Amino acid sequence: MLAVHFGGGNIGRGFIGKLLSDAGYEVVFVDVNDEIVDLLNEKREYKVVLAADQSEETIVKNVRAINSKTNSDEVISAIAKADLVTTAVGPTVLGIIANLIRDGLKMRAEAGSNPLNIIACENMIGGSSFLKEKVYESLNTDQAEKFDQLFAFPNAAVDRIVPIQTNEDKLMVLVEPFYEWAVDQSMMIGEVPAIEGVTFVDDLSPYIERKLFTVNTGHAAAAYLGYEAGLKTIKDAMEDDHVLEAVRNTLQETGAVLVEKYGFNSEEHQQYINKIVGRFKNPHINDDITRVARGPLRKLGRNDRLVSPAVQYIQYLEKNPENLAKVIAAALKYDVQEDPEAVELQEKIKANGYEETMVQVCGLSKDHPLVELVLKNLK
Ligand SMILES: NC(=O)c1ccc[n+]([C@@H]2O[C@H](COP(=O)([O-])OP(=O)(O)OC[C@H]3O[C@@H](n4cnc5c(N)ncnc54)[C@H](O)[C@@H]3O)[C@@H](O)[C@H]2O)c1
Numbered sequence: 561m562l563a564v565h566f567g568g569g570n571i572g573r574g575f576i577g578k579l580l581s582d583a584g585y586e587v588v589f590v591d592v593n594d595e596i597v598d599l600l601n602e603k604r605e606y607k608v609v610l611a612a613d614q615s616e617e618t619i620v621k622n623v624r625a626i627n628s629k630t631n632s633d634e635v636i637s638a639i640a641k642a643d644l645v646t647t648a649v650g651p652t653v654l655g656i657i658a659n660l661i662r663d664g665l666k667m668r669a670e671a672g673s674n675p676l677n678i679i680a681c682e683n684m685i686g687g688s689s690f691l692k693e694k695v696y697e698s699l700n701t702d703q704a705e706k707f708d709q710l711f712a713f714p715n716a717a718v719d720r721i722v723p724i725q726t727n728e729d730k731l732m733v734l735v736e737p738f739y740e741w742a743v744d745q746s747m748m749i750g751e752v753p754a755i756e757g758v759t760f761v762d763d764l765s766p767y768i769e770r771k772l773f774t775v776n777t778g779h780a781a782a783a784y785l786g787y788e789a790g791l792k793t794i795k796d797a798m799e800d801d802h803v804l805e806a807v808r809n810t811l812q813e814t815g816a817v818l819v820e821k822y823g824f825n826s827e828e829h830q831q832y833i834n835k836i837v838g839r840f841k842n843p844h845i846n847d848d849i850t851r852v853a854r855g856p857l858r859k860l861g862r863n864d865r866l867v868s869p870a871v872q873y874i875q876y877l878e879k880n881p882e883n884l885a886k887v888i889a890a891a892l893k894y895d896v897q898e899d900p901e902a903v904e905l906q907e908k909i910k911a912n913g914y915e916e917t918m919v920q921v922c923g924l925s926k927d928h929p930l931v932e933l934v935l936k937n938l939k
């Protein structure tokens with residue numbers, strides 16, 4: 561069995577690649593990072609180490625890599641032969657890899673190969689559906705119909721904290737012990753593959769929203785408020801009483817939306833929150849605030865972890881999400897020169913002010929109550 565995985569980075573090697581290799585797949589990583597591609601082809605294996613009191617080390621075998629900058633033909637043929645295609649490249653890169661995936665699928669369709677699932681494992685709602693849109697953009701109606709018969713893009717939610725790696729062994733990945741990978745099986749084609757550690761569900765919405773609006777909202781709150789407080793890591797942020805309390809308060813707001821919308825049991829949801837706060841405190845993980853806060857334009861988007869739950873809080877609870885508004889205000893002030901989205905955000909604010917920037921970046925109308933609520937925190 562062959563799995564082609566786009567993105568041999570932290571989550572690609574530390575989570576998706578590991579689970580696929582453990583399930584018996586040969587994993588071919590497609591990446592643009594010369595060093596990682598060359599090392600994977602030289603070693604054909606890498607270490608995954610658990611960040612825990614009793615650190616456990618496993619070797620992921622049966623892996624290789626293709627550099628898509630120089631060997632796009634090889635990527636296309638690999639997709640044509642694959643049993644599964646997955647991605648973990650970041651939402652903004654999905655549009656860039658779409659044409660390569662399209663060409664691989666075209667070759668596969670011409671050869672009359674088996675159906676194929678393509679799963680985007682990114683932190684976004686509807687990641688695979690978005691990738692599908694990008695893949696289909698340049699197809700004519702006949703090609704699109706043929707693709708519909710042969711290929712599916714099931715949405716997924718992935719959860720495992722994998723910080724930026726600073727190990728001497730460049731392929732090794734230090735990961736937290738916890739993981740969750742849920743895939744929408746109602747969107748799949750062909751046989752559902754047996755991959756230990758993957759939960760196949762009939763409706764992904766509760767899973768992805770619970771994950772994004774708890775793990776990622778909480779993480780973003782710790783990162784943006786931690787940055788505002790001059791802190792360096794998520795662990796530092798969790799050790800700051802003021803930030804910790806704000807993270808917990810923010811998760812009470814997203815929790816209220818999730819309980820109301822999906823009927824989760826409130827006590828169980830509180831336990832889920834507590835577990836996540838415990839994960840943020842993991843003393844064996846050194847996770848820089850700049851990684852968790854990266855890409856503020858994306859994170860401030862209408863359907864992402866801050867604005868979406870805030871809008872839904874107003875809709876479902878008919879109250880003001882005071883804590884989410886504080887985090888959105890802190891995100892709007894995130895100003896890190898090494899982060900191109902932060903630079904662009906600050907340029908927009910300088911040119912157009914906070915209100916207009918919120919309209920453009922957060923997709924809110926000027927008279928949306930959230931705009932005024934956030935502005936109150938920016939005075
Ligand atoms: N790290 C985590 O804790 C975590 C957890 C869950 C989900 N995610 C999601 O997984 C995705 C990847 O995150 P990450 O932390 O692994 O990032 P990362 O930067 O470590 O990995 C991304 C990889 O994609 C590669 N890449 C970039 N452009 C490419 C292209 N055009 N073609 C092929 N490869 C390309 C990069 O070289 C890199 O190796 C993101 O959507 C993120 O939100 C991350």
Ligand SMILES: O=P(O)(O)OC[C@@H](O)[C@@H](O)[C@H](O)[C@H](O)CO
Pocket residue numbers: 683718719720721722775776779780851852853854855
């Ligand atoms: O990857 P991002 O930039 O969408 O979000 C940063 C972190 O919150 C994220 O990577 C988490 O570590 C991860 O989602 C945990 O499952």
